[in-house]
Amino acid sequence: xxLLSVRDLSVKFAMRDQTVTALNHISFDxxxxxxxxxxGESGAGKSITGFALMNLLSxxxxxxxxxxxxxxxxxxxxxxxxxxxxxxxxxxxxxQDPMVTLNPVLTxxxxxxxxxxxxxxxxxxxxxxxxxxKLREVYIPSPEERLGQYPHELSxxxxxxxxxxxxxxxxxxxxxxxxxxxxxxxxxxxDIMELLLxxxxxxxVGLILITHDLGVVSQMTERTLVMYxxxxxxxxxxxxxxxxxxHPYTQGLINALPQQTLPGQRLKQIPGNMPGLDAVPVGxxxxxxxxxxxxxxxxTLPELVRYGxxxxxxxxxxxxxxxxxxxQSA
Amino acid sequence: MKDMASDHKILELKxxxxxxxxxxxxxxxxxxxxxxxxxxxxxxxxxNNVSLSMERGEALCVVGESxxxxxxxxxLVAGLLEPSAGEIHYDGxxxxxxxxxxxxxxxxxxxxxxxxxYASLNPRMTIQxxxxxxxxxxxxxxxxxxxxxxxxxxxxxxxxxxxxxxRYPHEFSGGQRQRIAIARAxxxxxxxxxxxxxxxxxxxxxxxxxxxxxxxxxxERGLTYMFITHxxxxxxxxxxxxxxxxxxxxxxxxxxxxxxxxxKHPYTKALLSAVPQLQDDKPSHIRLKxxxxxxxxxxxxxxxxxxxxxxxxxxxxxxxxxxxxxxxSLVACHAVEEDRLDT
Numbered sequence: 001x002x003l004l005s006v007r008d009l010s011v012k013f014a015m016r017d018q019t020v021t022a023l024n025h026i027s028f029d030x031x032x033x034x035x036x037x038x039x040g041e042s043g044a045g046k047s048i049t050g051f052a053l054m055n056l057l058s059x060x061x062x063x064x065x066x067x068x069x070x071x072x073x074x075x076x077x078x079x080x081x082x083x084x085x086x087x088x089x090x091x092x093x094x095x096q097d098p099m100v101t102l103n104p105v106l107t108x109x110x111x112x113x114x115x116x117x118x119x120x121x122x123x124x125x126x127x128x129x130x131x132x133x134k135l136r137e138v139y140i141p142s143p144e145e146r147l148g149q150y151p152h153e154l155s156x157x158x159x160x161x162x163x164x165x166x167x168x169x170x171x172x173x174x175x176x177x178x179x180x181x182x183x184x185x186x187x188x189x190x191d192i193m194e195l196l197l198x199x200x201x202x203x204x205v206g207l208i209l210i211t212h213d214l215g216v217v218s219q220m221t222e223r224t225l226v227m228y229x230x231x232x233x234x235x236x237x238x239x240x241x242x243x244x245x246x247h248p249y250t251q252g253l254i255n256a257l258p259q260q261t262l263p264g265q266r267l268k269q270i271p272g273n274m275p276g277l278d279a280v281p282v283g284x285x286x287x288x289x290x291x292x293x294x295x296x297x298x299x300t301l302p303e304l305v306r307y308g309x310x311x312x313x314x315x316x317x318x319x320x321x322x323x324x325x326x327x328q329s330a
Numbered sequence: 331m332k333d334m335a336s337d338h339k340i341l342e343l344k345x346x347x348x349x350x351x352x353x354x355x356x357x358x359x360x361x362x363x364x365x366x367x368x369x370x371x372x373x374x375x376x377x378n379n380v381s382l383s384m385e386r387g388e389a390l391c392v393v394g395e396s397x398x399x400x401x402x403x404x405x406l407v408a409g410l411l412e413p414s415a416g417e418i419h420y421d422g423x424x425x426x427x428x429x430x431x432x433x434x435x436x437x438x439x440x441x442x443x444x445x446x447x448y449a450s451l452n453p454r455m456t457i458q459x460x461x462x463x464x465x466x467x468x469x470x471x472x473x474x475x476x477x478x479x480x481x482x483x484x485x486x487x488x489x490x491x492x493x494x495x496x497r498y499p500h501e502f503s504g505g506q507r508q509r510i511a512i513a514r515a516x517x518x519x520x521x522x523x524x525x526x527x528x529x530x531x532x533x534x535x536x537x538x539x540x541x542x543x544x545x546x547x548x549x550e551r552g553l554t555y556m557f558i559t560h561x562x563x564x565x566x567x568x569x570x571x572x573x574x575x576x577x578x579x580x581x582x583x584x585x586x587x588x589x590x591x592x593x594k595h596p597y598t599k600a601l602l603s604a605v606p607q608l609q610d611d612k613p614s615h616i617r618l619k620x621x622x623x624x625x626x627x628x629x630x631x632x633x634x635x636x637x638x639x640x641x642x643x644x645x646x647x648x649x650x651x652x653x654x655x656x657x658x659s660l661v662a663c664h665a666v667e668e669d670r671l672d673t
Binding site: 041042155156157158185186187188189190191193194197212213214215216218219220239242252253254256257258259261263264266267268269270271273274 | 395396503504505506533534535536537538539541542545546560562563564566567568586587600601603604605606607608609610611612613615617618621622
């Protein structure tokens with residue numbers, strides 16, 4: 001049985017004059033200890049997916065339909081009280097900005113002890129012992145002293161390590177990390193990612209990594225979902241998706257990276273912008289920006305279907321693949 | 331304005347320094363030290379003894395991590411900050427000691443693009459108004475239709491439909507706004523553009539659009555760029571030369587191709603190795619020990635010695651000076667100089 005099983009999940013936002021769909025019938029599974037990347041640009045629905053999995057959506061957002069089975073139990077149907085026993089305990093979330101996640105008026109120790117005591121019957125001294133062990137695991141120097149410090153006394157990289165330590169406090173089975181290193185410098189990002197990977201592997205923790213950085217996805221994950229305008233448009237093993245993307249959007253995303261073009265040459269840009277949630281076109285949402293779009297694409301929505309080793313939502317995937325293979329052999 | 335100008339370097343920084351005072355008032359300078367009241371002024375050493383020069387038509391990328399002083403350098407060059415010491419020469423003329431009034435003529439030649447286009451466009455001005463303002467200001471002789479034509483031409487050149495000119499900034503997407511901010515910088519036909527993280531706030535597909543636009547402007551108008559960024563993959567694509575800063579000091583200055591092929595300074599090496607690549611299947615980078623020291627109390631000697639695996643006694647006491655290497659790059663590192671880095 002998979003750790004997490006999401007079926008036909010739709011999330012909507014009730015605005016004053018209309019209801020917009022932020023997530024449109026997405027389905028995916030995550031095995032125990034598996035690492036999954038969710039990539040896409042701002043507004044694609046990546047973060048909403050993370051929030052929905054934690055059942056953290058608040059008004060005006062709501063889960064409209066679908067199910068999220070976490071170890072066989074449907075999170076969507078759970079009461080807030082039931083959810084609270086899972087959240088932070090069996091599944092934990094790491095956000096982009098550690099300064100927002102940490103409470104600025106509580107010491108690191110107080111925050112860690114509070115988290116532990118919320119889920120387990122522990123004395124303060126016992127909880128502190130666990131906290132110190134976890135801080136040591138994330139390579140925080142002299143953890144005993146850190147317990148008494150406030151978040152503002154620590155550097156950005158150190159704070160994000162502490163967030164990871166807090167996420168690991170109760171030995172969760174799943175960590176959802178939403179752009180965990182976007183606010184950090186590259187050298188610190190590399191350290192944090194290496195740490196996260198090491199911890200997930202050694203503790204057999206499942207990871208959902210939400211990011212816009214394909215390089216990070218490539219380093220960290222086994223499988224990847226590519227999202228566009230609230231839908232999954234391509235899913236499969238990370239290596240396959242990066243080496244041989246099938247969907248024109250995934251191709252565009254990879255080809256737009258500066259590394260893919262010779263220095264000084266024009267980058268291969270994707271024209272236009274992602275549609276706003278209130279103006280998603282009928283048919284394939286990517287059609288207006290897609291150079292391969294045909295009439296069919298503008299009228300009918302492509303389903304996510306298996307193609308070779310990956311799943312793709314594109315009517316023309318067959319034709320495009322053949323043209324590519326011909327080009328390569330020619 | 332001067333035709334003979336072309337034999338000068340377009341920009342020269344000589345021993346540039348910038349310190350920000352932390353304790354401004356008298357009371358703030360009073361500190362209790364070991365039971366005694368002493369006066370003590372703390373300063374952030376943002377830029378330390380930076381010297382470099384730029385040729386016409388090149389794109390110099392200034393890279394480094396947060397707090398390394400790259401934005402401060404940009405602001406000093408643009409005249410938005412006053413240097414604490416050192417000189418800035420533009421086109422053979424010293425500009426850092428000029429009054430605001432004297433700088434005005436220069437503003438037309440030198441424009442700046444910022445990271446957040448929403449903050450650099452007035453939300454209560456239409457795009458037309460925002461774009462017209464600099465044209466009018468710098469070309470007082472230009473008639474109304476002349477201004478309008480100019481604005482229209484620039485909007486077209488950055489791929490924004492001129493019929494949208496009556497809209498306000500909030501009606502545009504992030505990428506469009508950044509293109510408008512670039513258009514605004516280009517309306518006065520500058521020769522030198524300082525871009526401070528112009529694409530960091532944008533999505534990948536939009537980044538490519540904006541970078542292409544900047545490359546086109548460079549080719550068509552012969553612009554010289556000073557490009558401030560933390561994103562090394564962009565540097566490799568965009569820059570002709572790169573300068574790597576650490577704690578306000580130059581570590582390495584080299585042609586882009588040279589820097590990426592054979593980085594020499596241990597910090598440059600670590601920085602390059604930390605960029606996640608598409609082909610990586612796990613993180614692989616040179617791990618630096620410790621964290622960036624505070625720029626309030628700069629380490630003695632080499633600013634990087636506290637994190638460097640090759641640091642020895644000399645590195646702790648003597649600050650390395652940028653030295654010319656056989657391949658033309660400048661590297662400030664004792665270990666490179668003494669050839670004791672194992673490569």
